[in-house]
Amino acid sequence: MSADNSTRGFTVLKPGILSLITDLGRFGHHRIGLTSGGPVDPTAFRWANRLLGNDENASLLEASIGGLSLEAQLDTAIVVTGATVALKINGLDAEMWRCHAIKAGDKIDLGFASEGCRSYLAVAGGFKVDAEFGSSTTVVRESIGGLNGDKLSAGDLLPCDARASHPLSVLPEESRPTYAKEINLKVIPGYQQHYFSRFQQRQFFSSEYEVSDRCDRMGYRLTGAEIKPSVDGILSEGICLGAIQVPADGQPIVLLNDRQTIGGYPKIGSMVSLDVARLGQCMPGAKINFEPVTIDHAHNDLCLAESYFQRTNVVSL
Amino acid sequence: MNIHVAGENALIIYFGEKTEPKISAQVQQAVDLLSLTLKHHLIDLVPSYASLLVVFNPLLCDHLAVRKMIREALQAISLENDRLSEGKVIELPVYYSLESGPDLAIISERTGLSVDDIIAIHQQGEYLVYAIGFAPGFAYLGEVDERIASPRLATPRMKVPRGAVGIADRQTAVYPAVSPGGWNLIGLCPERMFNPDAEPTMPVQVGDRVKFKAVSREQFLALGGTLEGEIA
Numbered sequence: 001m002s003a004d005n006s007t008r009g010f011t012v013l014k015p016g017i018l019s020l021i022t023d024l025g026r027f028g029h030h031r032i033g034l035t036s037g038g039p040v041d042p043t044a045f046r047w048a049n050r051l052l053g054n055d056e057n058a059s060l061l062e063a064s065i066g067g068l069s070l071e072a073q074l075d076t077a078i079v080v081t082g083a084t085v086a087l088k089i090n091g092l093d094a095e096m097w098r099c100h101a102i103k104a105g106d107k108i109d110l111g112f113a114s115e116g117c118r119s120y121l122a123v124a125g126g127f128k129v130d131a132e133f134g135s136s137t138t139v140v141r142e143s144i145g146g147l148n149g150d151k152l153s154a155g156d157l158l159p160c161d162a163r164a165s166h167p168l169s170v171l172p173e174e175s176r177p178t179y180a181k182e183i184n185l186k187v188i189p190g191y192q193q194h195y196f197s198r199f200q201q202r203q204f205f206s207s208e209y210e211v212s213d214r215c216d217r218m219g220y221r222l223t224g225a226e227i228k229p230s231v232d233g234i235l236s237e238g239i240c241l242g243a244i245q246v247p248a249d250g251q252p253i254v255l256l257n258d259r260q261t262i263g264g265y266p267k268i269g270s271m272v273s274l275d276v277a278r279l280g281q282c283m284p285g286a287k288i289n290f291e292p293v294t295i296d297h298a299h300n301d302l303c304l305a306e307s308y309f310q311r312t313n314v315v316s317l
Numbered sequence: 318m319n320i321h322v323a324g325e326n327a328l329i330i331y332f333g334e335k336t337e338p339k340i341s342a343q344v345q346q347a348v349d350l351l352s353l354t355l356k357h358h359l360i361d362l363v364p365s366y367a368s369l370l371v372v373f374n375p376l377l378c379d380h381l382a383v384r385k386m387i388r389e390a391l392q393a394i395s396l397e398n399d400r401l402s403e404g405k406v407i408e409l410p411v412y413y414s415l416e417s418g419p420d421l422a423i424i425s426e427r428t429g430l431s432v433d434d435i436i437a438i439h440q441q442g443e444y445l446v447y448a449i450g451f452a453p454g455f456a457y458l459g460e461v462d463e464r465i466a467s468p469r470l471a472t473p474r475m476k477v478p479r480g481a482v483g484i485a486d487r488q489t490a491v492y493p494a495v496s497p498g499g500w501n502l503i504g505l506c507p508e509r510m511f512n513p514d515a516e517p518t519m520p521v522q523v524g525d526r527v528k529f530k531a532v533s534r535e536q537f538l539a540l541g542g543t544l545e546g547e548i549a
Contacts, residue, residue: 238363238370262450
């Protein structure tokens with residue numbers, strides 16, 4: 001990133017709990033151990049870019065839990081989607097899921113999330129951050145992507161282009177996603193079912209679990225009925241998004257975007273991606289139930305969700 | 318060869334059930350073949366000891382189509398081990414000592430071998446790179462002589478320094494960056510195992526072989542190694 005004096009954008013006044021620059025993710029580099037990263041909630045991410053007419057993969061900010069505060073150095077437009085936060089522009093309430101024109105000197109504040117956990121703040125044209133291994137997504141554990149591989153800090157400059165005027169739009173309220181604290185999540189039962197007795201499998205699908213404090217972009221550790229696999233470990237193998245590992249303590253871990261690429265715990269199944277995003281929008285204490293589905297069912301859901309996204313119109317302002 | 322659904326957008330192919338050079342060679346052949354044939358359907362590949370995870374784009378194809386493509390592509394897989402000889406042999410310098418490898422004493426106590434014996438046995442092996450994962454540039458090497466195989470620490474360390482050479486069961490590895498870790502530390506390697514700004518980013522890849530060579534404290538420092546990274 002050329003940090004010469006001509007670079008303009010947004011200044012970070014307060015970074016919030018965990019705010020990261022991200023695009024859709026880093027793919028094709030699992031072979032050297034790089035994880036995929038990317039937005040925990042790709043749907044909210046995509047809406048943000050779409051509302052501004054950005055490239056689908058434009059870099060924006062994922063703010064976990066909120067508390068982010070920025071100051072604009074130029075004229076542009078922004079939108080905030082995802083987890084519900086009190087959005088203020090120059091201290092005045094502003095609507096989420098709606099683009100807002102911004103003037104140099106404007107101050108943007110995101111409060112703390114009241115529903116959901118991750119909000120997405122996009123700017124017209126996206127933030128101009130160099131890609132590393134093909135992506136701008138920040139993986140703090142790997143020190144790769146974003147600004148120097150790290151989460152935002154106060155004083156950081158987020159470069160972007162100035163836009164004198166930019167077409168603005170809004171997503172109608174009835175089309176916006178909602179974020180619940182008690183959810184059913186779909187799981188494709190795994191090919192490692194034989195490590196779990198019938199009773200253990202039934203226990204897993206009929207018990208309520210709670211999101212524990214140990215939840216982050218790498219994985220969500222749940223607490224609830226113990227599931228005992230018949231082995232402590234397996235020969236290490238590749239792990240996909242949503243894989244549900246069960247370590248020796250019997251408490252399942254759902255693996256998210258920043259998961260390690262290979263691991264050796266037995267897996268009871270794999271959560272469908274739409275529901276991994278819903279889980280990733282949960283805070284500790286959220287209540288979870290699992291529902292078994294076939295991969296064909298999962299594929300159908302995914303195609304319908306994509307079709308819904310493509311066919312839902314945004315309204316020009 | 319068995320193919321299973323691993324998730325909504327992933328299939329996993331098993332070539333066997335254990336750590337064996339022959340199986341690893343098949344995994345590598347499959348990586349090459351599938352990189353060529355799956356084209357835009359492919360999102361990522363994760364080769365490991367005896368398996369290959371194939372991540373595909375579920376909006377372009379379903380698991381049945383990918384399964385078919387995999388079966389067709391892998392017909393060309395050769396069971397002859399010509400692939401095994403293709404990997405490079407890389408020699409990595411290691412400063413073995415109680416100062417740089419605090420767990421040498423524990424291994425010595427448990428096995429009855431002297432520290433010098435453990436160091437000698439670790440250098441005798443030529444280790445195959447079976448997998449890369451856990452962290453960027455972390456190469457799983459196998460297998461160490463059974464005499465020095467060591468179970469993971471009961472309580473993992475919060476901080477293992479960059480370059481630490483460790484043993485876990487019959488695997489050995491060099492930590493590419495400071496990280497938590499539960500492997501038994503026996504020395505320090507001055508070479509960078511992962512450098513995002515270099516090309517290639519790693520000195521080794523899966524299928525290569527690694528030999529370790531003892532160097533003195535002076536040589537280690539001259540090669541750019543540092544002893545400042547505290548082991549916590």
